[in-house]
Amino acid sequence: MRIVIAGAGIGGLTAALSLHAAGFEDVTVHEAAPEIRPLGVGINLLPHAVRELTELGLADRLAEIGVATAELAYFNRYGTPIWSEPRGLAAGYAWPQYSVHRGTLQMLLLEAVVERLGPDSVRSGSRITGPGDEDLLIGADGIHSAVRAHLYPDEGPPPWNGLVLWRGVTYGEPFLTGRSMIMAGDGTQKFVAYPIETGERTLINWIAERPLDGEAPDRGNWNRPADLTEIGRHFADWRFDWLDVPGIIAGAETAYEYPMVDRDPLPRWTFDGITLLGDAAHAMYPIGSNGASQAIIDARVLAYALAQGDLAAYEELRRPATTALQLSNREMGPEVVMKLAHERAPEGFDDIEQVIPHEERAEIAASYKRTAGFDPASLSERPSWSVDRSAAS
Template sequence: MRVVIAGGGIGGLATALSLHAAGFEDVVVHEAAREIRPLGVGINLLPHAVRELTELGLADRLAEIGVPTGELAYFNRYGTPIWSEPRGLGAGYAWPQYSVHRGRLQMVLLEAVIERLGPHAVRTGSRARAAAPSATPVPAPGREGNPDGTGHTDGTGHTDGPDPGTGELLGLPVGPDDLLVGADGIHSAVRAHLFPGEGPPPWNGLVLWRGTTYGEPFLTGRSMIMAGDGTQKFVAYPIEVGERTLINWIAERPLDGEAPDRGDWNRPADPRRIAAHFADWRFDWLDVPGIITGAESAYAYPMVDRDPLPYWTSGNITLLGDAAHAMYPIGSNGASQAIIDARVLAHSLAHGDLAAYEAARRPATTALQLANREMGPEVVMKLAHERAPSGFDDVEEVIPFAERAEIAASYKRTAGFDPASLNERPSWSVTR
């Protein structure tokens, strides 16, 4: 089978590597940009994603570009501790957790694809174009679907939706026996082809500002911190250590007016204006406004996601990553879930069962999308503010340890990285 992948981001490149490892040789990635460059800021790779990249033979390369996360810690808006936990190997996982620059990770994946599949496996300047389907339109999410309620007519992944054509689909060379994987992000043309009435991503009224700043190490030097009150939040973690520490940061608060450019990470913002919203967030261990104003540049991003879909697969088309399940950037799961999608898709195709991919991944990611809309594990900051808006001396009197521990453990179970379950789960690698 020939597989055509729309999108050369983390999900699309991880899919190409996974398919190659599973024995598929005819795989081509089509990327809209004319040149793939190491753009973006920091992201986290959770242990379940690191496991998959390790099994793809990329462990050493990850170690070269990533900072192993030592702990995750939550604080209120006054810098008082609410909850902390070890991460990665220190938490009992068989694999580390990494904080990495998104662009550097993408380049590692790109280099591996070219090494293993050849230079012609990635075609830049080749964009999937949304087009009106040639048959009865597939309903948008939330509208009435096929009789079984899933959008499927027979349980095999086939529907009465768009006809894939014979030689080209959405502007890409896709034959009737090929598979098109839509890994083209939150504004996916492939998704729009399957669900033409969906519209723009829904916005929750918050705006994120993101940037990177060289600064002094804080706490353990490998800590990921979140401070806030459930409405306004600041996140920071190192993505480069050595002679200097490069700190990735995210500042979040409500935005008055309409959200501009939903789903666009590249809208510049003035760090000084951002810092004004956090002017008194100076803690003994972290100078929040100092970190923000120290950035050479910053970018604004309205907090948007996508509604869960009734199905991902129609004929010889399926979705993956943000195209399938874009979620709020809570719990550090976006890139990790796309990597897991890639591995499960390759495993399913190697066993001749495309439907197994969606059956395994769609319910899991739907639950995670909904959990992130409820703030996931970050809800402890909201609870602390609601119960002690002026601050507290003893967090145990505000949120008992058992409640905090269950919030953290429940999210790990939902997201698929409970330590025991992950360590014991069989591999998705395919014996060739």
């Protein structure tokens, strides 16, 4: 079976590794960019995605490039705690959660693909816009997918919700546990920070978010440079006892602007030898740290379904799950606790229990884990998507 993958991002490269592990030998990855470079900033890999990369034999390499997240904590815009929870192994998972540089992860996956599938398995400067003579074309070519556009030519640009993200990295002092991921805000304006390198110096990945006046430029372009002074102006008074937000922003060498866009859920991914994966199938708001993780899971399920001779099973399992997640992220997912805290106590509070009771906060967190597929108990109990190589043809 000849399989062509459009896109050498995290989803496309994981798909190549997964298909090879399932016994498919004729797999090539085509990347439109003339050179694959480690672009981007930080992302998070949740335990369900780390499980899949572990089963692909990448656990040790992943541990070398990632920071194992110890906790996730939410605060209001004054730095007062709203909710915190352990993450990864500390939360009882069998797999850690990692914060990593997106480009470093992509290079790790690329190296593994070349090692296992051969040096000709990834072809840069090769844009795929539609089917050729392959048996299966997998569109893993991102939010501006040419393969998706071939299937849905009238869709248009990604819809924008009026918010802009600014993203950067800064060397700074460790905060809280030293391996904490924090989100502070009021439901409209938000600041996120977490370390992606620790050791002699801590490299902090950060995201600043707020409404943008006017029309969003370059929807879906992660690499549009932004003005650090302008960003800092909006967060000038966000100095907490444990984190200096304007100092972190000012300490970056550069930052990138990205309008918050996604894609509407599709009624169908698979047509006559073509299917979609990752952002090409279900681009979602960067809420709940799920974009890359869901692409990795897509890749594993797709390889499993193909090895069983049942491509339809891939979409039957993944499309409803990712549709629910896309819609949840449009409602702010677990980050809604910041919005609720602001609505109920806009000037701040002394006792969060009087604002959002513990039971309500806990259910918001647990509900999102169920929707996104990383509820601790169900993740541990779920059978593996690894397959016997001899099952593939």
